[in-house]
Amino acid sequence: MGDTALMSDVLELVDVSVVREGRALIEQVSWSVKEGERWVILGPNGAGKTTLLNVASSYLFPTTGTVSILGDRLGRVDVFELRPRIGVAGVGMAEKLPRRQTVLQTVLTAAYGMTATWQESYEDVDEQRARAFLDRLGMTEYLDRRFGTLSEGERKRTLIARALMTDPELLLLDEPAAGLDLGGREDLVRRLGRLARDPIAPSMIMVTHHVEEIAPGFTHVLMIRQGKVLAAGPLELELTSRNLSRCFGLPLVVEQQGERWTARGLPLG
Ligand SMILES: Nc1ncnc2c1ncn2[C@@H]1O[C@H](COP(=O)(O)OP(=O)(O)OP(=O)(O)O)[C@@H](O)[C@H]1O
Ligand SMILES: [Mg+2]
Numbered sequence: 627m628g629d630t631a632l633m634s635d636v637l638e639l640v641d642v643s644v645v646r647e648g649r650a651l652i653e654q655v656s657w658s659v660k661e662g663e664r665w666v667i668l669g670p671n672g673a674g675k676t677t678l679l680n681v682a683s684s685y686l687f688p689t690t691g692t693v694s695i696l697g698d699r700l701g702r703v704d705v706f707e708l709r710p711r712i713g714v715a716g717v718g719m720a721e722k723l724p725r726r727q728t729v730l731q732t733v734l735t736a737a738y739g740m741t742a743t744w745q746e747s748y749e750d751v752d753e754q755r756a757r758a759f760l761d762r763l764g765m766t767e768y769l770d771r772r773f774g775t776l777s778e779g780e781r782k783r784t785l786i787a788r789a790l791m792t793d794p795e796l797l798l799l800d801e802p803a804a805g806l807d808l809g810g811r812e813d814l815v816r817r818l819g820r821l822a823r824d825p826i827a828p829s830m831i832m833v834t835h836h837v838e839e840i841a842p843g844f845t846h847v848l849m850i851r852q853g854k855v856l857a858a859g860p861l862e863l864e865l866t867s868r869n870l871s872r873c874f875g876l877p878l879v880v881e882q883q884g885e886r887w888t889a890r891g892l893p894l895g
Pocket of ligand 1: 646647651669670671672673674675676677678
C-alpha cells in the first residue's frame with residue numbers, strides 16, 4: 627500500500643528534474659493526474675516528453691524532486707511490483723521485441739512481464755485475453771504474422787494491445803499515431819476515443835506532436851517546452867492558440883470542431 631494521502635492520485639510529480647551531463651532534460655516539473663483524467667502531452671521535438679513518460683512509468687528516477695505513481699512513492703516502492711500496473715506503448719518498446727515472434731505471442735508475452743517467449747505454455751485464459759485486445763485494435767487478421775513484418779500502423783496497434791494485457795491501471799502512450807497515414811490515424815483516434823470513454827479503461831497519458839491526434843474522451847493537456855511546463859489543465863482552458871504558439875515557438879491558430887482539434891500556422895507577412 628502507498629501513501630494514503632495520495633491514493634486518489636494516479637500520478638503526482640513535485641519539482642521533478644532529470645539532469646544529464648549538466649543539462650536539465652526536464653526541469654522543476656510539478657504535475658498531478660487524478661483518477662478519471664486522460665492527459666495529452668504536447669511539445670516540440672526534444673522538449674522532454676519521452677523523458678517525462680519514462681519517469682511516469684518508473685523506468686527513470688528523477689535527479690531531484692518526488693514522484694508518486696498509483697499511490698506509491700518512487701524510491702520507496704518495489705518497482706517490479708509497480709511496473710505490471712503500468713502499460714507502456716512507445717517507440718523504445720518496439721525495438722526490444724523479437725521480430726520473429728507472431729503478433730499473438732508478442733501480446734501474450736506481456737502477461738509474463740518479458741519480451742520473449744521462453745516457454746510456450748500459456749494459460750488459455752491469457753490467450754483469450756490477448757485475442758480480445760487484438761480484436762479491439764483491429765488486428766484479428768494478423769495473429770500469426772511475425773511482428774517484424776508489420777507496417778508501422780499495425781505495429782502500433784499491436785503494442786497498444788500488448789500494453790493492455792496486464793490490465794494496467796495506467797496506460798502511457800508515446801506518439802501512438804506517428805507514422806500512420808490519414809486513414810490509420812483516424813482509425814486509431816477512434817479506437818483510443820472508445821478506450822478513453824470506457825469507464826473501466828485505465829487512466830491514460832498520451833504524448834503527441836499533433837492536436838489532430840487528440841481523441842474524444844481526453845480531458846487534460848500538459849504543454850512542455852525545453853523541459854519546462856508551459857501549461858497544464860483541462861483541454862478547453864489550456865489548449866489555446868496562445869499556449870500552443872508559445873509551446874511550439876511560432877504563431878499558431880487552434881480550433882475545436884466538435885470533439886476534435888486542429889492547428890495551423892498563421893500566414894507570414
Ligand atoms: N540519456 C541522455 N543523456 C543526455 N541527453 C538526453 C538523454 N536522453 C535524452 N536526452 C535529451 O533530452 C532531451 C529531451 O528528450 P526527450 O526524448 O524526452 O524529448 P521528446 O520531447 O520526447 O522529443 P521527441 O518529440 O523528438 O520524441 C533531448 O534533447 C534529448 O536529446
Ligand atoms: Mg519522444
